[in-house]
Amino acid sequence: MLSQFQASYRRMDQSLQRLTDSIAAYNPSTAAADELVAADDALNEDLTTLIQHQRNVLRIEELKRIAQDNDDRIKNHFRAVAELRKELAAIPSMNTNASARSVSIDELLSYARFISPTTLPPTFRKQDVPAQSLSRTAAAESQPHTANGIATPPLGTHDDAQPGNTARINGSNIGTRALKEEEKAWLDSVASLPFVPWPEQPTIANGALGQIQLMLEQGKDPATLLSPAERVEEEERRRVEEEAERAEEEEKRRRRVEVFDAAGGRKRGREEESDVFDPDA
Amino acid sequence: METLETNGTTPTPRLRDPDFYAGYTRFQIELEFVQSLSNPLYIQHLALNKYLDDPAFIAYLAYLEYFRRPEYLRFLLYPGPTLRALELLQQEHFRKDAVTPALIEAMAREGFEAATSGTTGI
Numbered sequence: 339m340l341s342q343f344q345a346s347y348r349r350m351d352q353s354l355q356r357l358t359d360s361i362a363a364y365n366p367s368t369a370a371a372d373e374l375v376a377a378d379d380a381l382n383e384d385l386t387t388l389i390q391h392q393r394n395v396l397r398i399e400e401l402k403r404i405a406q407d408n409d410d411r412i413k414n415h416f417r418a419v420a421e422l423r424k425e426l427a428a429i430p431s432m433n434t435n436a437s438a439r440s441v442s443i444d445e446l447l448s449y450a451r452f453i454s455p456t457t458l459p460p461t462f463r464k465q466d467v468p469a470q471s472l473s474r475t476a477a478a479e480s481q482p483h484t485a486n487g488i489a490t491p492p493l494g495t496h497d498d499a500q501p502g503n504t505a506r507i508n509g510s511n512i513g514t515r516a517l518k519e520e521e522k523a524w525l526d527s528v529a530s531l532p533f534v535p536w537p538e539q540p541t542i543a544n545g546a547l548g549q550i551q552l553m554l555e556q557g558k559d560p561a562t563l564l565s566p567a568e569r570v571e572e573e574e575r576r577r578v579e580e581e582a583e584r585a586e587e588e589e590k591r592r593r594r595v596e597v598f599d600a601a602g603g604r605k606r607g608r609e610e611e612s613d614v615f616d617p618d619a
Numbered sequence: 620m621e622t623l624e625t626n627g628t629t630p631t632p633r634l635r636d637p638d639f640y641a642g643y644t645r646f647q648i649e650l651e652f653v654q655s656l657s658n659p660l661y662i663q664h665l666a667l668n669k670y671l672d673d674p675a676f677i678a679y680l681a682y683l684e685y686f687r688r689p690e691y692l693r694f695l696l697y698p699g700p701t702l703r704a705l706e707l708l709q710q711e712h713f714r715k716d717a718v719t720p721a722l723i724e725a726m727a728r729e730g731f732e733a734a735t736s737g738t739t740g741i
Contacts, residue, residue: 441689445693449693452693452696453696453697453698455696456696456697457734458734458735531727531731533731533734533735534658534727534730534731534734535657535697535699535700535730535731535733535734536654536655536657536658536659536697536700536701536730537654537655537657537658537696537697538658539658539660539661542651542655542658542661545651545655546641546643546647546648546651547648547651547652547655549641549642549643550640550641550643550648553641568636568639
């Protein structure tokens, strides 16, 4: 490129020199002027190519920069992927013993559905639950503390005000009011829970154990209720016995008929013996 | 009364079927019982009636641990509280303390909190 420029510069220079020489010699030659113009044009062309050349150089650099950026980006991605893979490879060593208890998804879902009626209802809001009862019992414990009992010292303050022991049997000592503040708080707290994850007392009472309890209280012996296998055996046994009885009765009747014949048919009119005792027979 | 046993001896008294009682199978009864243990008030009832001091009962509670196995676990409607109660009942100091209302209430609270953990609360 540079030599090209140098060549066109030289050419320019030469043509200018020739023209000036010819003008100095009072012999202006138009040919020299044309030559100068041509040299000028050639120079312009060279300049344009130079501009393009520079532009290309810039573009190349920019592209190089972009390529470099992409390369860096790719390297980072690869690095990240390698790290993730390393992490993933590190995890399974914990899970190998969990596979012993693997459960199929269907089983899991069906079990979840099985449990759902006895698990938290979806409308439950925890913030609606009353404050911890422990704070209540803490307040109650500020009162004098004795063992389980009715007519305890807190109520004794009333008794001091009223004369004599007959005051013990007043309204405040009867029934649940005789419970200490603590015990009342305790009863309240367990009963006031909006939801409990276990069967309540009525549910238990309606179950198998409850029914057995009922039967025992009614005096029926639960052992008399037979299992299906036993029931079948029982029926068979009864059938066999019935057949045996019938067979016996048939035999008896036959024997009676024989005797009846052998005895000359005295009782010919009668088909069967009557059960009623006949002293004349 | 005479029976028609061909061997001529009197029939041996049939032993009660151990897997059937009062119209329910043994498994049904045991399943109901182990799940009712999840209710702390029931445990208190058992403690007050001195059931928890009976060695045969204690041995029975140890036997009920079979409900931990997957093939039996699937029948529990209240698995968490049931297994927790069963675990506690295996320990002697828990059985001794089960009469106190404070412990029962704490157990009820623990069960409630465990069941509702994870729900939003203030």
